[in-house]
Amino acid sequence: MTAPAYYVYCIAESASAAQLPAESLPAAIEDDAKLEWISVNTLAALVSQVPRQTYNEESLAEHLTDATWTAIRAMRHETVAEYVAKRTSVIPLRFGTIYLERNSIEHMLTEKSRELEEIIEHLRGREEWGVNVYCDRAVLLSSITSVSPVLRELAERAAQAPPGQSYLMQKKIDALRVDEARAAVNRIVDQIEANLKEQTDDARRLRILKVETTEHGELKAKFAFLVKRSSFEEFRDAAERLAQEHQPAGVRLELTGPWPVYNFVNPI
């Protein structure tokens, strides 16, 4: 390999790194390289060499437009971060953190050591779990009519009104129903967030990438929670209670994880 660059996956404590010899680790981001730990005092960065002619800014921008190329690299990054996260407290770095020189990584570990150690300490014994909230619109709309006194009364009056008037009232009912359904979803989502927050150390509401319609309905909210391993059962039970409570309104919860703690490491 001519002039290599260094791709950095995650940062752990040197003592933990010593328990995870490079030979035991999953595949690196590029086929022809192995993972290695670069250790400075108490901290160690997990890296692998990548060809500089591919991983320079210009060429990388080009490769990133190829979704398959990117997805394969991103999955390798993830596989490595997951492997380490299952075994020790680790800071996952964002995809695409690259250094040109080995000693720049050593310099970074030295310079940022205090912040990095604080993050590792904060994450110890904790995992990230995702909660996705889906809503089946048809089920929600019909449940709204049966629980809303205003809508029930309007429906009764519409049934007895003359045809022309009844038609206009029905239009009004439909519009009100949509408004009430929207408000109901927001209430449910807020309640899910508040309840699960109590079981966890931290929570983030995530952006929804695109409107995903699945067999569970439309994705309404995405959360990430920082959960102590020792209190995962309580967290899971709380999520299950919420799922049962809101099932009649067409709401479904999906629990994903454990993830490396991608959402709970702030920029330093």
Next chain:
Amino acid sequence: MSSSFDQIVVSEEWENTDVSLLETLDHVLNRGLVIAGEITISVADIDLIFVGLNVMVSSVETAQEVLRRRQMETKAE
């Protein structure tokens, strides 16, 4: 397990949906500690990547290929 509650454990039920692939890619590409590398991918690029990934994920064959590679790599554990 209640019928209203789905739990996807990332490493075990991996192959069952392509939404999981997108979900994973969202985690990896978008988040994690931003530390000043000498080359870092900027946020603007990431959004562009997602346009392509959405297309890719909807193309089942390509997504399968990515998943197969991942399973092979995970098996190596």
